[in-house]
Amino acid sequence: xxxxxILRRAVKSLALATLMTAAVSSRVEAGIDDSFLVPKEQLVAxxxxxxxxxxxxxxxxxxxxxxxxxxxxxxxxELRTLGxxxxxxxxxxxxxxxxxxxxxxxxxxVTGEADQTKLQTCRDxxxxxxxxxxxxxxxxxxxxxxxxxxxxxxxxxxWRGTTVRPDQVSIRGTWLAFLLRDLPGNPMYGVRxxxxxxxxxxxxxxxxxxxxxxxxxxxxxxxxxxxxFDLGRAVRSSRPVTAADDNDEAAGSERENPAAAAQTGPxxxxx
Amino acid sequence: MSILGIRQPRVLSLLLLAVVAAGxxxxxxxxxxxxxxxxxxxxxxxxxxxxxxxKAFADSKLLIRDDAVDGYxxxxxxxxxxxxxxxxxxxxxxxxxxxxxNAFVLPNGSVYLHxxxxxxxxxxxxxxxxxxxxxxxxxxRHSLRxxxxxxxxxxxxxxxxxxxxxxxxxGEAMLVSSAPAIESSVRGYSRDLEREADAAAYRAMIAAGxxxxxxxxxxxxxxxxxxxxxxxxxxxxxxxxLTAERLKDSLAWQTAAPGDVSAPRRSxxxxxxGSGVASVLLVNxxxxxxxxRFDRASEAVERYLRLRPDDARAHFTFGxxxxxxxxxxxxxxxxxxxxxxxxxxxxxxMPEAHxxxxxxxxxxxxxxxxxxxxxxxxxxxxxxxxxSIIESYL
Numbered sequence: 001x002x003x004x005x006i007l008r009r010a011v012k013s014l015a016l017a018t019l020m021t022a023a024v025s026s027r028v029e030a031g032i033d034d035s036f037l038v039p040k041e042q043l044v045a046x047x048x049x050x051x052x053x054x055x056x057x058x059x060x061x062x063x064x065x066x067x068x069x070x071x072x073x074x075x076x077x078e079l080r081t082l083g084x085x086x087x088x089x090x091x092x093x094x095x096x097x098x099x100x101x102x103x104x105x106x107x108x109x110v111t112g113e114a115d116q117t118k119l120q121t122c123r124d125x126x127x128x129x130x131x132x133x134x135x136x137x138x139x140x141x142x143x144x145x146x147x148x149x150x151x152x153x154x155x156x157x158x159w160r161g162t163t164v165r166p167d168q169v170s171i172r173g174t175w176l177a178f179l180l181r182d183l184p185g186n187p188m189y190g191v192r193x194x195x196x197x198x199x200x201x202x203x204x205x206x207x208x209x210x211x212x213x214x215x216x217x218x219x220x221x222x223x224x225x226x227x228x229f230d231l232g233r234a235v236r237s238s239r240p241v242t243a244a245d246d247n248d249e250a251a252g253s254e255r256e257n258p259a260a261a262a263q264t265g266p267x268x269x270x271x
Numbered sequence: 272m273s274i275l276g277i278r279q280p281r282v283l284s285l286l287l288l289a290v291v292a293a294g295x296x297x298x299x300x301x302x303x304x305x306x307x308x309x310x311x312x313x314x315x316x317x318x319x320x321x322x323x324x325x326k327a328f329a330d331s332k333l334l335i336r337d338d339a340v341d342g343y344x345x346x347x348x349x350x351x352x353x354x355x356x357x358x359x360x361x362x363x364x365x366x367x368x369x370x371x372x373n374a375f376v377l378p379n380g381s382v383y384l385h386x387x388x389x390x391x392x393x394x395x396x397x398x399x400x401x402x403x404x405x406x407x408x409x410x411x412r413h414s415l416r417x418x419x420x421x422x423x424x425x426x427x428x429x430x431x432x433x434x435x436x437x438x439x440x441x442g443e444a445m446l447v448s449s450a451p452a453i454e455s456s457v458r459g460y461s462r463d464l465e466r467e468a469d470a471a472a473y474r475a476m477i478a479a480g481x482x483x484x485x486x487x488x489x490x491x492x493x494x495x496x497x498x499x500x501x502x503x504x505x506x507x508x509x510x511x512x513l514t515a516e517r518l519k520d521s522l523a524w525q526t527a528a529p530g531d532v533s534a535p536r537r538s539x540x541x542x543x544x545g546s547g548v549a550s551v552l553l554v555n556x557x558x559x560x561x562x563x564r565f566d567r568a569s570e571a572v573e574r575y576l577r578l579r580p581d582d583a584r585a586h587f588t589f590g591x592x593x594x595x596x597x598x599x600x601x602x603x604x605x606x607x608x609x610x611x612x613x614x615x616x617x618x619x620x621m622p623e624a625h626x627x628x629x630x631x632x633x634x635x636x637x638x639x640x641x642x643x644x645x646x647x648x649x650x651x652x653x654x655x656x657x658x659s660i661i662e663s664y665l
Contacts, residue, residue, distance in 0.1 A: 038563050039563070042563060046597075046598045098663075099660055102659040102660050102662075103656075104659070118656065121656050121660065124657075125660050128630060128634075132634050182595075182598035183598055184594065186563075186595065188598075
C-alpha cells in the first residue's frame, strides 16, 4: 500500500503540473514569448519579494529532505543574486499547514485526492497571509517531475554518435519546473527544463545512471540556472541588479543559457 | 488531432465554416436581396455547418446573453439592413466573451461581435459601420464565393482548427484573433472584396443617417490597438487589407461622398451606444484583468461607472482590478477598500464585497472594521468554503 503522504505529494505535484500546463497554454494563446506568462516588465516591476513553497518531488527520491534543501538553497541563491528578497519555504509551509487544518484537511485520507475548492481556498489565503505578514509579492513553486526526456528532444536524437529517431529512444529522467504566481494565484512565469537522466533505452542498448536521483548538486545547479535564465535576463535588462542579502555576484553580467549546452543523456544530444 | 493539437473529431466537419467567417473572392454569385434565392448543394452544406457552429457557440460559455444588449444590437442591425434595403429576419447578432478585437459573420447570417470590439468602439455610428461590413459579407454571399474559389485551403484549415479551440479547451476565452493562424490569413485573402465590404458599409452608414466619418475613426481605433499590441498587421477582420490602407480608403470616400452633412448624425457621445452595450464593458473589463491589461480594464470600468455610478458590481470589479494589479502586494490597499466599501453600501447583500473589504482592512491594520466586515460576510454566506479561515481571523 502506498503511504498517504506519498499520495498527497503526488497529488500536489499533479495539481502544480496542471497549473503549469494551464499557465503555458495561456502564454501561448496570449502570444507572450519565452517563459513569461505576463509582460516581463510587469513582473519585474511588481515582484521584489518571493516566498518559496517547499519543493515538490516525485515519490521515491532517495533522501528527499536533502534534495529539497539543496533545490531550495540553489534557487534562493540564484534569486538573491538577481536582487530578489526570498522568504524560505518554512514560512509558506507554516501558513499553508494552519490553513489546511482550519479547512479540515485538503486531501482525502483514503484516496489522497485533493478537494479542489479547499485547495484553491488554501492557496488563496496562504498567498494573502504571505503578503500581509512577510511582504511577499509572489510565490515560487519548485517542482521536480519524472518523465521521458526524449519527448521534448525535437526531431533527431544523437546517441553515441549515431542518429536515432525519437520514437526509438527512451530517456527516463527528471524535469525541473519553476512557477512564479502572484498572490491571487495568477501564473506569471513558468519553465520546465531537463534536470537529469536516469535511464536510457536506445538502439537496443540500455544504460542506467550509477548515481541516485538528485544526488549531485552541480547537476541541480545547472538546471536551476536554466529555469531561472529568462527571469534573470529580464531582470538584468530592466533594472540594475544588486544581489540581495550578502550575495555579491557582479551586477548586469550576461551568461550563456545553460539550456543550450544541456545534454539529455549519456553521449546523447537532442536537436 | 486538430492542427492546434487539440483532439476534436468534428474539426473537419467545421472547417468550412471558418471559410465562412470571412470568405472572399470566387465566382459570380447572386447577391441576397431579401428574397429567397436558389441555394445550391455546396451552399446548403455551408449553412448546415454554420448552424452547427452557431449551436456550438450557443452551448458554450462564451455567448453573452443580455436582453438589453441584444435588443440594442438588433435595433442597430435593423437600421443598417433598412439602409441596405433588405428585410432579412434570419440575421442574428451575438456577443462573444473575448477581449480581443474582432467580428465575423457566418454564412447563415449569424454575426458575432467580440466584447473587446464593443469595448473599443465609441459610438453607435462605429458599431453600425462594423455591422454593415459584416452584413455585406453575408448579403454578398462572400463565403460561398470564397468556397467556390477554393483558394488557399491551408489557411482555411488553420482557421477551422482555431474555431475548434473556441468550443472546448481551457483557453477558449482567448479565441480567434490572437492566433498566428489568423494573422497568417491576413495576406491570404482577396483585398478587393474586403474593400468592397468597407465601401458598402460606408454607403450604408450614410444611408442610415450615421456619420460616415466614423468608419475612418474606427480604423484609427483599430490601429491604436495594433500599435499597443505591437503588430504590424490587423487582427481585426482577419482577412482584411492593412488597416492603414482601409483608413486611407475610408477618408477618400468621406471626401468624395460626405453625405448630407446637415442631417442629424448619430455619432455623439450620448447617442445611446454606451448605455446600449454597458454591461459588455464590465464583462470585458474582467477579461482584460485576466490578461493583465489593467489600464484598458480600468478605462472600461470608469466608462461604465460614468454611465451607472451606482452599480455595486462595477465598484467591486474596480476593487478586484486593483487587487490583481497589485498582485496581492500592499499597493493601493486604501483605494481597494474604498471600492469595496462603496460596493457594500450600494449592495449590502453582496457577500464577496464584504469579504474583500474585511481582508483589505485587515491588511491595512484596521482590525475592528475588518472584523465587522468579515462577520457580515459570514452572515451573508454561512456555508462559504473559507468560513473556518475567516473565523480564525475573528
